[in-house]
Amino acid sequence: MAATADTLERENKLEGIGCKRKRKEDGRFIQGKGSYVDDVKLPGMLFADFVRSPHAHARIKSIRKERALALPGVHAVLTADDLKPLNLHWMPTLAGDTQAVLADEKVAFQMQEVAMVVADDRYIAADATELVEVEYEELPAIVDPHKAMDADAPVIREDIAGKAEAGQGKREHPNHIFSWEVGDKDGTDRAFEAAEVTVAQEMVNQRVHPCPLETCGCVASFDKARGELTVYITSQAPHVVRTVVSMLSGVPESKVRIISPDIGGGFGNKVGVYPGYVVAIVASIVLGRPVKWIEDRTENLSTTAFARDYHMVGELAADKDGRIKAMRVNVLADHGAFNAHAQPTKWPAGFFSVCTGSYDIPYAHARVNGVYTNKAPGGVAYRCSFRVTEAVYVIERMIDVLAQKLGMDPAEIRLRNFVKKEQFPYQSALDWEYDSGDYETALRKVMEAVDYPALRKEQAEKRSRGELMGIGLCTFTEIVGAGPSKACDILGVGMFDSAEIRVHPTGSVIARMGTITQGQGHQTTYAQIIASELGIPSEEIQIEEGDTSTAPYGLGTYGSRSTPVGGAATAVAARKIRDKARKIAAHLLEVSENDLDWEVDRFKVKGVPGQEKTMKEVAWAAYNNVPEGMEMGLEAVDYYDPPNFTYPFGAYLCVVDIDKHTGETKVRRFYALDDCGTRINPMIIEGQIHGGLNEAFAVAMGQQLVFDEAGNILGNTLMDYFLPTFVETPHWELDHTVTPSPHHPIGAKGVAESPHVGGIPCFSNAVNDAFAHLGVTHVDMPHSAYNVWKTVHRLGLDKPSAA
Amino acid sequence: MKKTHITFTLNGQPVEVLVEPRELLVHVLREQLGQTGSHIGCETSHCGACTVDLDGRSLKACTLLAVQADGSDLLTVEGLAPGGELHAVQEGFVQEHGLQCGYCTPGMLIRAYRLLQENPNPTEAEIREGMSGNLCRCTGYQNIIKAVQYAAKKLAEGEVEAA
Numbered sequence: 001m002a003a004t005a006d007t008l009e010r011e012n013k014l015e016g017i018g019c020k021r022k023r024k025e026d027g028r029f030i031q032g033k034g035s036y037v038d039d040v041k042l043p044g045m046l047f048a049d050f051v052r053s054p055h056a057h058a059r060i061k062s063i064r065k066e067r068a069l070a071l072p073g074v075h076a077v078l079t080a081d082d083l084k085p086l087n088l089h090w091m092p093t094l095a096g097d098t099q100a101v102l103a104d105e106k107v108a109f110q111m112q113e114v115a116m117v118v119a120d121d122r123y124i125a126a127d128a129t130e131l132v133e134v135e136y137e138e139l140p141a142i143v144d145p146h147k148a149m150d151a152d153a154p155v156i157r158e159d160i161a162g163k164a165e166a167g168q169g170k171r172e173h174p175n176h177i178f179s180w181e182v183g184d185k186d187g188t189d190r191a192f193e194a195a196e197v198t199v200a201q202e203m204v205n206q207r208v209h210p211c212p213l214e215t216c217g218c219v220a221s222f223d224k225a226r227g228e229l230t231v232y233i234t235s236q237a238p239h240v241v242r243t244v245v246s247m248l249s250g251v252p253e254s255k256v257r258i259i260s261p262d263i264g265g266g267f268g269n270k271v272g273v274y275p276g277y278v279v280a281i282v283a284s285i286v287l288g289r290p291v292k293w294i295e296d297r298t299e300n301l302s303t304t305a306f307a308r309d310y311h312m313v314g315e316l317a318a319d320k321d322g323r324i325k326a327m328r329v330n331v332l333a334d335h336g337a338f339n340a341h342a343q344p345t346k347w348p349a350g351f352f353s354v355c356t357g358s359y360d361i362p363y364a365h366a367r368v369n370g371v372y373t374n375k376a377p378g379g380v381a382y383r384c385s386f387r388v389t390e391a392v393y394v395i396e397r398m399i400d401v402l403a404q405k406l407g408m409d410p411a412e413i414r415l416r417n418f419v420k421k422e423q424f425p426y427q428s429a430l431d432w433e434y435d436s437g438d439y440e441t442a443l444r445k446v447m448e449a450v451d452y453p454a455l456r457k458e459q460a461e462k463r464s465r466g467e468l469m470g471i472g473l474c475t476f477t478e479i480v481g482a483g484p485s486k487a488c489d490i491l492g493v494g495m496f497d498s499a500e501i502r503v504h505p506t507g508s509v510i511a512r513m514g515t516i517t518q519g520q521g522h523q524t525t526y527a528q529i530i531a532s533e534l535g536i537p538s539e540e541i542q543i544e545e546g547d548t549s550t551a552p553y554g555l556g557t558y559g560s561r562s563t564p565v566g567g568a569a570t571a572v573a574a575r576k577i578r579d580k581a582r583k584i585a586a587h588l589l590e591v592s593e594n595d596l597d598w599e600v601d602r603f604k605v606k607g608v609p610g611q612e613k614t615m616k617e618v619a620w621a622a623y624n625n626v627p628e629g630m631e632m633g634l635e636a637v638d639y640y641d642p643p644n645f646t647y648p649f650g651a652y653l654c655v656v657d658i659d660k661h662t663g664e665t666k667v668r669r670f671y672a673l674d675d676c677g678t679r680i681n682p683m684i685i686e687g688q689i690h691g692g693l694n695e696a697f698a699v700a701m702g703q704q705l706v707f708d709e710a711g712n713i714l715g716n717t718l719m720d721y722f723l724p725t726f727v728e729t730p731h732w733e734l735d736h737t738v739t740p741s742p743h744h745p746i747g748a749k750g751v752a753e754s755p756h757v758g759g760i761p762c763f764s765n766a767v768n769d770a771f772a773h774l775g776v777t778h779v780d781m782p783h784s785a786y787n788v789w790k791t792v793h794r795l796g797l798d799k800p801s802a803a
Numbered sequence: 804m805k806k807t808h809i810t811f812t813l814n815g816q817p818v819e820v821l822v823e824p825r826e827l828l829v830h831v832l833r834e835q836l837g838q839t840g841s842h843i844g845c846e847t848s849h850c851g852a853c854t855v856d857l858d859g860r861s862l863k864a865c866t867l868l869a870v871q872a873d874g875s876d877l878l879t880v881e882g883l884a885p886g887g888e889l890h891a892v893q894e895g896f897v898q899e900h901g902l903q904c905g906y907c908t909p910g911m912l913i914r915a916y917r918l919l920q921e922n923p924n925p926t927e928a929e930i931r932e933g934m935s936g937n938l939c940r941c942t943g944y945q946n947i948i949k950a951v952q953y954a955a956k957k958l959a960e961g962e963v964e965a966a
Contacts, residue, residue, distance in 0.1 A: 022897055022898070022900075023897070023900065023902075025905065026896065026897045026902060026905075027897075028905075029902055029905030029908045029909075030880075030889070030893040030896050030897060030902070030908060030912060031840070031880065031881065031883075031884065031893070032838070032839070032840020032841070032879065032880035032881045032909045033840070033881075034839075034840075034905045034906075036839075036842070036906065038833075038839075038842075038843065039833070039839040041834070041837075121834075122830070123823065123825070123826070211940065212904070212906075212940055213842075213844045213850060213852055213904070213906045213907050213938065213939070213940050214842070214844065214904070214906045215844075262904075262905060263904065264842070264844075264904050264905070264906030265903075265904040265906060265940050265941055267940070296846055297844065297845040297846055297847065518904055519903030519904030519905070519941045520903070521903070683900050684900070686900075686946075687900045687903060687941075687942060687943075687946055688903075689943075690942055690943030690944075690945050690946065691903060691940070691941045691942050691943045692943075693943055694940075694942075694943035694944065695940065717845070717847050717849075718845045718847055718849035718850060718938070719847060719849065723849075723850070723938050723940065725935040725936075725938060726930070726931040726932070726934045726935045726937075726944045726947075726948070727931050727932060727935045729931075729943060729944050731945065732943060732945055
């Protein structure tokens, strides 16, 4: 059908897929009228605050509450002993382990929750936490995961000391959680033995925290008369929270209402269920009043959801021409004191096995051992799909290490090893089926845009003058959109997602999804999908999420799953509506369905100009004039179980200049080409990429949760924990290619996490490249000025005599 | 704790409140006066989500005692569009996609509002420096810079028209 001026105009009016539509969310936020959890104020509401452990590992000898309870305005002080009769002093984690809600006889990490005080306001609650007297007997702490499985290591988890497994397979030591391996070990070993060249490198993905600007919190409100529990909560997965809360509290799921209102950023921090939520709910049930618990920044950085802490050894085997024959990775994963990482249940190391990356590697083997240490629990996916950042980091660093050993250019070695366009769908050695990609085109486009040879020439000249300039590349493949229910579940619930769309008689639409936006702009973009599918303008489509009493059950927003799964559900539900609308239109026009063409916003009788019914006319008819035997109304629900994951990819390039006297690293240029398949709203995509790159910059260049030998967390305020400001944040240059996903209804793949996943190794490769000519193969992140200076100093480059 | 009576002008309206001497301004604004636009992100003056405009200066309400605001003229995000017509900085943030989760946005807007009075025609470097007390985790800052530039241009055009 040829596009006419008329159809184009109608299409533009829809503001559908591909439109840089301004965001629907912005109006309330720019006027200070957002509604975040801490903005919720209910009549009679009390405030909760935690008494936390000053020690990383200690036995609790006694807890005395009397002085706290005597303070006017204090309503309750809850400890594990108070929760025991309710069997709520421990809770299940998403990883099959259990976690102390309040410390039960001992504490296993600093800042662990020991008691909760509930009081009239936050000041009194804070005062009262100082009055709770806890006597501890200190125990030796394990901070270094490499020492966790020593024969004489203190046992961190006495509660499961004798158990042969802790929810994720066989254990070999009381501090061991699981051992997970994948791939052809023998084939990989043989390939290594036969290889002309091999490289091995230790590297650490340091412990970091997602640190959204809004911390975690909740307002729990139990209505005793009705037996109903309402919880406003900072959650990326409200429906899963409702299931967990119901299971824990015994309140039927139908009487639990979880509301995720506006969320001030999540980045993986807000997937889990934390002790604060559980105790606030118990306090509300016990006291019969609403209870608000909001963590402060120090509590946030110290306790809820760290990410990474992967200690890896990567190995590659190749021939002299740089063709990779095999990959081997061994990981020691520090999970902290409880195994509370948020991965699909069957995946103790998430999708780490996507670590063969964008390269056609015939043999691979990966092994991950998880251990307990005296640190906070977590291991969440910080702006990435499950453990994909770690996977991409190891392959993207290793391929540079290999290039260096062979004296080959990092771009050339990538081009030699890429999975080729015609190989898709591509089966990786570690058993993933990549849906689509065109890696070579992406990298060549970037190289051309930045004039790569000129950059290398400039670098060579600078090196000859003793200056430090690094060029980092990263050609990553992500795996997102968890996921097919045959492979992925959380607590037994398959990882589908959902959309429920209703078209009203006047043609406006309300749609509700099982996902929840935290800044991604769902209210804007889901409406665009529906607009294109139904021919109804985006402006007339209302999107709602986050209230379990109104939205269909869904698994939530993390791992870039909203567009791949929720977006697919939205398109499919809209198509169900269009199918019904076609029948109604045929009835109204007195023709067969097959005689109709769909054109932008209307059904037209083939070959009969003027014989047509718009979707709006059909919507009206759906409520008064439908074919005989058809039910009235125009709505549909879809629970979408994706047939596969989606595999967004990209090619990034970073140029850094390093001051060899201060170690200060200036990012001169960052060029990011992303391919996320079909682009729903380019403006929002670019915003997501800017943000993801900045979070990658943060991790690569400064973020780290540091502990001393006694397990004291050092640097748990924003004074020490690096969040880049306007000043150090680089300027971002963006580009894209479009390789749609063949299995997604609209071909979209998800995008918001790619820049984080791909950005981190790109920065790190750039810094390492600055020293590559001096024989340095790898320096760990974070590449803060001090850390870079240490390298400079070790190499003697900062001496005044050095050229 | 004994309370102190304070008065100030909030977004053009006189207000009177009883506060504890230790009470933070951001808590009084949010919890007593129902102005929840100013947010709390760090409690240590680093993130700027609580930024308010006090007597013509950008200040962080999370580390100001409410009693310090006694007698002052205070502007928060809720007061940026008094007649209902959006201020140029608000419009700029929408037009240039300068916000995502929205949590830092009120502080960003209030800071941008003051910055453009201190320096009506800032360069990109001056915007980066002038806004550096406000952190954002979502946007990577680039579109916020564009939003401030948009507002600067719009305000300048308004000046020309008014002249």
